[in-house]
Amino acid sequence: xxxxxxxxxxxxxxxxxxxxxxxxxxxxxxxxxxxxxxxxxxxxxxxxxxxxxxxxxxxxxxxxxxxxxxxxxxxxxxxxxxxxxxxxxxxxxxxxxxxxxxxxxxxxxxxxxxxxxxxxxxxxxxxxxxxxxxxxxxxxxxxxxxxxxxxxxxxxxxxxxxxxxxxxxxxxxxxxxxxxxxxxxxxxxxxxxxxxxxxxxxxxxxxxxxxxxxxxxxxxxxxxxxxxxx
Amino acid sequence: xxxxxxxxxxxxxxxxxxxxxxxxxxxxxxxxxxxxxxxxxxxxxxxxxxxxxxxxxxxxxxxxxxxxxxxxxxxxxxxxxxxxxxxxxxxxxxxxxxxxxxxxxxxxxxxxxxxxxxxxxxxxxxxxxxxxxxxxxxxxxxxxxxxxxxxxxxxxxxxxxxxxxxxxxxxxxxxxxxxxxxxxxxxxxxxxxxxxxxxxxxxxxxxxxxxxxxxxxxxxxxxxxxxxxx
DNA sequence: CGCTAGATTGACATGGGTCAAAGCGAGTGG
DNA sequence: CCACTCGCTTTGACCCATGTCAATCTAGCG
Numbered sequence: 001x002x003x004x005x006x007x008x009x010x011x012x013x014x015x016x017x018x019x020x021x022x023x024x025x026x027x028x029x030x031x032x033x034x035x036x037x038x039x040x041x042x043x044x045x046x047x048x049x050x051x052x053x054x055x056x057x058x059x060x061x062x063x064x065x066x067x068x069x070x071x072x073x074x075x076x077x078x079x080x081x082x083x084x085x086x087x088x089x090x091x092x093x094x095x096x097x098x099x100x101x102x103x104x105x106x107x108x109x110x111x112x113x114x115x116x117x118x119x120x121x122x123x124x125x126x127x128x129x130x131x132x133x134x135x136x137x138x139x140x141x142x143x144x145x146x147x148x149x150x151x152x153x154x155x156x157x158x159x160x161x162x163x164x165x166x167x168x169x170x171x172x173x174x175x176x177x178x179x180x181x182x183x184x185x186x187x188x189x190x191x192x193x194x195x196x197x198x199x200x201x202x203x204x205x206x207x208x209x210x211x212x213x214x215x216x217x218x219x220x221x222x223x224x225x226x227x228x229x230x
Numbered sequence: 231x232x233x234x235x236x237x238x239x240x241x242x243x244x245x246x247x248x249x250x251x252x253x254x255x256x257x258x259x260x261x262x263x264x265x266x267x268x269x270x271x272x273x274x275x276x277x278x279x280x281x282x283x284x285x286x287x288x289x290x291x292x293x294x295x296x297x298x299x300x301x302x303x304x305x306x307x308x309x310x311x312x313x314x315x316x317x318x319x320x321x322x323x324x325x326x327x328x329x330x331x332x333x334x335x336x337x338x339x340x341x342x343x344x345x346x347x348x349x350x351x352x353x354x355x356x357x358x359x360x361x362x363x364x365x366x367x368x369x370x371x372x373x374x375x376x377x378x379x380x381x382x383x384x385x386x387x388x389x390x391x392x393x394x395x396x397x398x399x400x401x402x403x404x405x406x407x408x409x410x411x412x413x414x415x416x417x418x419x420x421x422x423x424x425x426x427x428x429x430x431x432x433x434x435x436x437x438x439x440x441x442x443x444x445x446x447x448x449x450x451x452x453x454x455x456x457x458x459x460x
Numbered sequence: 461c462g463c464t465a466g467a468t469t470g471a472c473a474t475g476g477g478t479c480a481a482a483g484c485g486a487g488t489g490g
Numbered sequence: 491c492c493a494c495t496c497g498c499t500t501t502g503a504c505c506c507a508t509g510t511c512a513a514t515c516t517a518g519c520g
Contacts, residue, residue: 075375089368089371123350123353130360130363133363141307141319141325144370144373145297147374148306148377149419150303152476181500193478193500194475194477195499197501199500226300410467420508421510422466423467424507425467426467426468427469
């Protein structure tokens, strides 16, 4: 029995399935047997310790891969955005919990066993899986570089640039953040207050402007990247 | 032309090659065509921006995958220990510099083109490459969890546990650190002084003891993991 | 025996965590 | 249409941990 499909009775509608089919991705040939689910904010797609019976693909919205520390603090490992796969790395059990952070998030679940079996005799599929692993690697490395920054302003600045890159392929200077300041804080390993202060500081310094609480306009990419002090 | 083989005239000795052959690993079948090199401390195996013509395997010693920030600060992304592969993720160019941090480090370089070509018609090889990617993923995720810790003592404590796990598979409580405090500092994104202070604090609290500057004995694994405040 | 890189320790300023309070905004019910 | 409410966001006050600068100590090596 799998994690998500059993816990969410929502059946895939024509609309969400069409959304899935409209985008090209490595496991596309398995779309017909995918279980597509629309999730609420805060819902858990799968939980740490559960059997890992599915591979997941995020179609729309946003989710975080995280662990909960003994102190109760949540520690985010990965942020999943539309087009991202997750759950492929896991062994028999999930090593992290996947938590939906944006309302209306759509997740596709692919039966792991079925794909793994086919991969044993399908080189093309194996190549596609490697492709997914490579993208995940790249994502984690970017996040490592962000967490390695020293000041909070640098972290937040680099985070905004990374989001702009991932959400619109760097085309646009507008970033519509699909997560709350709390979620950003957990992702950047700082406190909520610090995220808020860093954002207002960046605004005061003229590196960004707000077009809404979660809609940010990037003004000075270079300064955001460098974290230049005044 | 490749990065390392051309820059290091050292020819593989029988000894180092025997060392390579003595260990079982995914690309083992290519060992006969691998270029094995012994590196000095500080030597660069490959540099950010260079053409990525080789896949690398660290046989002995230690190296760090890092980028240099505009401020001159070095930012480590990955720490390579014996048995680790690196350079597989790269596109046409290396996105990071690999710097040897322990004297007598032995690196094996495998011609990338040759392996990629064979992988196009060799499913077993493709599976082994996926295996390597999976191990890299796991390493980066562990590091993300360490960088996500709040206090320096937590970071250093978790780092020591991770090193114990990787160096002796968690069997032993002795950790022989193959890198300097400076390198640890870059890897944990804190200052050298903070690393030093954290270590002496952990010693004073009785969680570890020193059997030499870089030889640490782990006393209380649980407390190191939790970072318990007294 | 001195040299030098690495390691530790101290003094000091500050960035960011914590606690507390107030502001804001969207959805809900009257 | 408005008032209410509940999350989310921002701001302030305070203090500790950590970065920085500087000095000292240690160990390995010629």
